[in-house]
Each structure stands twice: as structure tokens, then as C-alpha cells.
Amino acid sequence: MNHPNPLSIPSSTPSERIALVTGAGSGIGRAVALGLLADGFTVVLAGRRTEPLQALEQQxxxxxQAALAVPTDVTDPASVQALFDTIEGRFGRLDLLFNNAGVNAPAVPMDxxxxxxxxxxxxxxVTGVFLCARAAFGLMRRQAPQGGRIINNGSISAHTPRPFTAPYTASKHAVSGLTKALAxxxxxxxIVASQIDIGNALTDLSERMTRGVLQANGTTxxxxxxxxxxxAQAVRHIAAMPLEANVLHMTVMASAMPFVGRG
Structure with a gap:
């Protein structure tokens, strides 16, 4: 994988805050990256698709504002290592990881x-979140001053499943355990860790939900x-807190969605 031009962004200074957003090319990741940029972070943009990352870097x-696009496959340990080698070599530290990259599966019976x-x-x-958290933990532990913040993208499915969502629900329950272990x-x-559980944020991938979603009672x-x-506002709130304080878990959801009382 080609690394970005090292002349495109100046080296980190002690007052510079460095953030990494995975899955930054679209949806929630892009919204969070834009918010952190607005707050003065230098943001490393990671994701599988090069074009949207580079477009956001140029924007x-x-x-x-300072952004650096680093195409990355979070499921590939070598790709994740290359990402963190770039961050450490360029900036010398990482202050914030938003562990956002994720996928879903078709809603079909388990068998x-x-x-x-x-x-x-x-x-x-799960593994992608672990690999990025593991690398961030190591860098935050080595760097001076020591410490940093890891925010994992969970889901309301970390609490309550939708019908026929065993892989996604299991994966988000695992993220909850990983977040607590990191904390x-x-x-x-x-090093502090948080989890933000999101319900019905409108993105290109979730737009289908406006047309109908299978409910627990069998209706659509x-x-x-x-x-x-x-x-993005919620992530920015957590990111702005001093390391002496933390939001361990936060649920951000469409107010009228069927979560409380689901089923």
C-alpha cells in the first residue's frame, strides 16, 4: 500500500491534537471527521475506498484544516500496522481514535x-475494532505525554437485537465487552475508552429503513x-473532555424509533 506524501502535512507539534477516524469515507465516519476537523483536530482518515478519503482530505x-487520507483495511493486521506506523512516524502520537468501521449482514434466518x-x-x-484499539493502546502508552481516548462505535443492537441479526448483534455485544476491558x-x-450506541442515524446505508424495517412482531x-x-456532536462532546473524565456509554438515537419497548 502506498503511503501518503510526507510533505503534505507538517509534523505534529505539542499543541496539535491528532485523531483517527476509521470508516471515514462516508456516513457517520465522515460526519465525525468533519466535526473533529472543525474542532481543530488533525484527522487521519482511514477506510477501504481511497477516493472518498482523498476528497475529504482535499475539502x-x-x-x-489538516486531514490525512490513509486507505486501510481494518481486518488486515498488516494494513492496520501500516496505518499506525504512518501516524506515529508523521505525528509521533495519537490523542483520539474513533473506531467506527463496521458492516452489517442481510436479515435472514440464522440457518x-x-x-x-x-x-x-x-x-x-470485532477483530477490526480490536486491531485498531490494540495499536492505539500501544501508541498511547508509549507516547509522551502518555494517554489518549478511544471511542468505539457500538449500536443499540449491543443491548437489544432486531429480528434475524445474529452476526451484527453478537459483534456489537463483543464491542461492549472490549470497551469495558479497554476502560x-x-x-x-x-487511556480512557467510551462506547457510543447509535440508533437510526440517516446515512446512505440506512436510508432503506425509511421505507420499512422488519419488526419484532413480524410486521414491516x-x-x-x-x-x-x-x-458527530456526541463524539465531539466526549472528545472534548479531559482524560480525567469520561462517558463510558452513551446512546444517541432517533427519539421516536422503536428501541425502548422493542419487541
Whole structure:
């Protein structure tokens, strides 16, 4: 994988805050990246698709903001290592990771779910989150001053499943366990971890929900949605907190969606 031109962004300074957003090319990741850029972070943009990352990098530069596109496959340990080698070599530190990259699976009965689909969801939503958290933990532990913040993108499915969503629901429950483990293990190193559980943020991938989603009672019904900018605002709130304080879990959802009382 080709690394970005090292002359495109100046080296990190002690006052510079460095953030990494995975899945930054679209949807929630893009909204969060834009919000962090507006807050003065230098934002590393990671994702599988090069073009949208580079477009966002160019948009940031046109606005006098600092972004760096690094195409990355979070399921590939070598790709994740290359991403963090770039971050450490360029900036020397990482202050914030928004662990956002994730995939879903078709809503089918469990016995009809191809095993390749199960492995794809688990590899991205669990192993990918772990690989990025692991690398961030190591860098935040080594750097001076020590410490940083990791925010994992969970889901309301980390609490309550939708029908026929075993892979996604299992993966998000695993993220909850990983978040708690990170929060505990990071205490000695000023590394704090949070999870933001999102419900019905409107993106290109979730737009179908406005036309109808399978409900627990077997009916199909459209669901209320919220703008992805509200998720970005929540992440920005957590990111702005000093490391002495944390929001361990936050749920941000469309107010009228069927979550409370689901089923």
C-alpha cells in the first residue's frame, strides 16, 4: 500500500491534537471527521475506498484544516500496522481514535446465513475494532505525554437485537465487552475508552429503513431517523473532555424509533 506524501502535512507539534477516524469515507465516519476537523483536530482518515478519503482530505485543506487520507483495511493486521506506523512516524502520537468501521449482514434466518457472511461481520466489527484499539493502546502508552481516548462505535443492537441479526448483534455485544476491558486496562496509562450506541442515524446505508424495517412482531414498518450530525456532536462532546473524565456509554438515537419497548 502506498503511503501518503510526507510533505503534505507538517509534523505534529505539542499543541496539535491528532485523531483517527476509521470508516471515514462516508456516513457517520465522515460526519465525525468533519466535526473533529472543525474542532481543530488533525484527522487521519482511514477506510477501504481511497477516493472518498482523498476528497475529504482535499475539502479539509481548502478550509484550512489538516486531514490525512490513509486507505486501510481494518481486518488486515498488516494494513492496520501500516496505518499506525504512518501516524506515529508523521505525528509521533495519537490523542483520539474513533473506531467506527463496521458492516452489517442481510436479515435472514440464522440457518440461511452463509458462514462467509458471519466471518465478514465478525472480522470487521470485532477483530477490526480490536486491531485498531490494540495499536492505539500501544501508541498511547508509549507516547509522551502518555494517554489518549478511544471511542468505539457500538449500536443499540449491543443491548437489544432486531429480528434475524445474529452476526451484527453478537459483534456489537463483543464491542461492549472490549470497551469495558479497554476502560479498565487503560487506567494505569491515562487511556480512557467510551462506547457510543447509535440508533437510526440517516446515512446512505440506512436510508432503506425509511421505507420499512422488519419488526419484532413480524410486521414491516418505516422508522424515524436522525441526522448523522447528531452522532458527530456526541463524539465531539466526549472528545472534548479531559482524560480525567469520561462517558463510558452513551446512546444517541432517533427519539421516536422503536428501541425502548422493542419487541
Amino acid at each position: 479539509a485543506a481548502a478550509q484550512g 440461511e446465513l452463509p458462514l462467509d457472511t458471519w466471518f465478514s461481520v465478525i472480522n470487521t466489527n 479498565l486496562d487503560g487506567r494505569a496509562y491515562r 414498518a418505516p422508522e424515524p431517523m436522525m441526522d448523522a450530525s447528531h452522532v
